[in-house]
Amino acid sequence: MSRTRDIACGVLGLALASAYYAAADAIPKSLLADEVGADGVPKALALSLSLLSALLLLRAVRVRNAADDGETQQASALQHLRALGLVALGFAYIWATPHLGYLLGIALLISATALYYGSRPGLSLVLSASGGAVFLWAMFAKMLDVQMPAGIWAHLLG
Amino acid sequence: MTEFALAWKAMTASWAVPAAFFGVFWGIIGGALPGISPSIAMALLLPFTYSLDPITAVVLLASVYVGAEYGGSIPAILIRTPGTNSAAATVLDGFEMHRRGRGGEALGISLVSGLVGGLFGLALLALLTEPLARVALAFTPPAYFGLGILGLSVIASLTGRTLVKGLIAGVLGFMVATIGTDPVSGVSRFTFGSPDLLGGIRPILIMVGLFAVSELMAQVIEPPWAHADQRTARLKLPDWATWKRMFKPHAIGCVIGSIEGVTPGAGGTIAAFLSYNEARRWSKHPEEFGHGSIEGIAAPECANNVVTGTALVPLLGLGIPGSNSAAVLLGGFLIHGLTPGPMLFERSPEVVYGLYAGLFVANIAMLLLGLVILTPCLWLVNCPKPYLMAFILALIVYAMRGFGLPFLPMVLGVVLGFLVESNYRRSLVLSGGDHAIFVQDPIALGMLVCAAAMIAVSVSRELRASRRKTGEAAP
Amino acid sequence: MTYRTRRLIGGIALGIAVIVLGATPGATQGKYPHATVTLVTHSSPGGGSDVFLRTLARYLGPRMGDNFVVSNVRGGSGASAVAKVAQAPADGSTFYATTPTYIQTTLLSKPEFGYDSLMPVVVVFLDPEVIYTRAQSPHKSLAEAVDFARRNPAKARWGAANPASLERIALERMSRMTGARVPVVSHEGGGDLMINVLNGTLDIGIGEVQEIRGQIDSGQIRLLAVLTDKRLPDFPDLPTAKEQDVNLVVTKFRGLAGPKNLPPAVLAAWEEAIQSVLADPAYKKEYAHESLVPVFMPHDQAAAFTDGFVKEVTTSLRDLGVIK
Structure with a gap:
């Protein structure tokens, strides 16, 4: 249960990260901006999110029968x-x-x-x-x- | 003794005492309503202070602040929704306690912790304004960056076994915080043409979405537990044994609250989370945290009320409003032709000492009113525009719950994201792009080292746990 | 639905009706067509425009025989407040407190409702901007600070309150104009900026006199220059930037605007009221304390002034490459 959930979460995280990255890339450039730029931190966030999602995916795929984290039972x-x-x-x-x-x-x-x-x-x-x-x-x-x-x-x- | 004489005269010659009571009452209501922040509650009364004498006016406004910082904990405990940003940490154990039928006790703990914090903050304000104002000045942009990172590092220890998910939630929160006007260039980011988003999304809306709506939705699935025991909302003040247990978290809350309070812009939220975290670290019963711990309510509630006193330090010591609430109070001073700052002590000492005395009365009023108000208390609010966002978020949040993503890291990301980003970039503008600025500033260095230590401990714990897990799974 | 429920709902509807009717402004009592006038500002309570409106309302109330309500519509760097007023009925019941912010925001963010969806009513004050440094600073004048920046390009740091504010643009212009090329650090409001000037992180800051009055009075900061054409009456010893060979004048105005097509009678009533209120000795004392310079401009002049201001800001934003 927890495994499928983690896989779905990882995939969605990757998708969100790329969409967010694309939106960050579209932020207009301004000459008032600093070196980091208005898109600098958002892009770093997008990269972190994709790394974390990938990590989650990888772990979920590797650990086969991981015990459930003890979270609440799944609803129908x-x-x-x-x-x-x-x-x-x-x-x-x-x-x-x-x-x-x-x-x-x-x-x-x-x-x-x-x-x-x-x-x-x-x-x-x-x-x-x-x-x-x-x-x-x-x-x-x-x-x-x-x-x-x-x-x-x-x-x-x- | 002249200070006391001045304070006494100010109290007796004006309407400050009833104003303090009314202000606290109003503040508790405003604080308890999610969406009405302490500064909005104060601002709503600002027009009525015109016709009052200056002392009554500033005491009224400052009392609203005292009441509001406390009031935020009521819905945090009762309906799992913090009424103010800084009450978010109280949700963790306050609501758990309520769920276990000890809601009255939780309310009592938060009330007396608020009182302890409020009086401690006031004492600091009255005795140490000048040295504390210097602390406020010591915080440069790199130091603020360090402070924000330290706040974010709480994520690592809050989430325990699910570190990766905690970090994902934190990043998501940070992403929400990037919506709005860019702090350096002023271009709009992720607003998709909507002017409503230019100012960013208010953290409290996220919290309403995260906590209240998701709780409502969860209750559709699980039968509401409140039916089982409806006598939970009787206020119960802590007994001596509880007081003894609260001593340590109160001390932690007082120390952290006083530092965070004087640094403009940091405010009660970081203070509450950091003291929650420290209280758990130093507790004899860390396993109770998250399951209705007394200390888990006492520490953050004490810390955010210390801020009600110390947040006025930059205003009185330097003439600088350190928070939105202090800015409203500044307005209250200005309208009466008074300019806060060091000169106020010389020009109108009666206002300063009157304010101190008024804050004292307000803290006492908070206790008395709390005793009266709390028993019949369950505020549920609705207002279409903010809730639009909350409902949209509810969908995302529901998904988050499904994926087992924890909420609090997201709250921290939302609340601290802007502070971290803007001060990171501001520091780099100052240093000409050189990251060494973050280790050259002693405060920033100290904060970052603390944060690194906190993260390192959690990561090693996580690694050990996962190794054990794979070890169990392999054979 | 039972009969009883229907009756209840009917009762509620009636209740709403009574309340709505009760709230309808009573017919013209005084000379002004509305009993209650809403003054909208984008500023937060206690902020510059908010204090301006609240103080003004206190003196206007008795003169115009109305009840003034100040409404703080925050968000969107002023765009939300402008949108609200632009969509209000053009009958003189709703006005917006103008500052350069609403023009900056229109040009930078291009919201649906911009400065051009409002009609300038009057311009009341000019808010003089000053450049300051902390009391312990070695710089005694703006000329010295600029000279220091020119000689130490890696050391000088200047600061302004908000990212795309008039003040930020002014310092960026000054940086280019003098060839000093100093990084300008933007903040989240005046308080933030003041901290960084006081602790020496920044060499100079820029702000309105009323905003930094507390620090001037307590001697924590030193004024270096005022960015007006002429010296200020309350600071006769403070030279202008022009006198120090920095050709920089910043015009920060405060006025009122309303929805388009306001009736001439409403405009006339405001022109008259503002003029008389500016002459009130008690009000004079208050605005003099904040160093506000009264420059009454009736509707025609205010409109022409606003147009000129828009052209000026557009040019400097274009020069800085912020807009195309």
């Missing part, structure tokens, strides 16, 4: 998908909030997350979602004066 593909669903919720929230406004957006996020975690739909859910949303909104938008999207409401009512 279905469980991974469930966890990713939470990220999907997050993206949906970020996409919808500029339209719905922070207050409604956050209330929906709270209820959706709670539902996702398996709480039952009902009055208590609605109450905690609206209460939480009003609390967060009062805290950020009103007390701390953080700019929050007002959503379509401002157009409809203003």
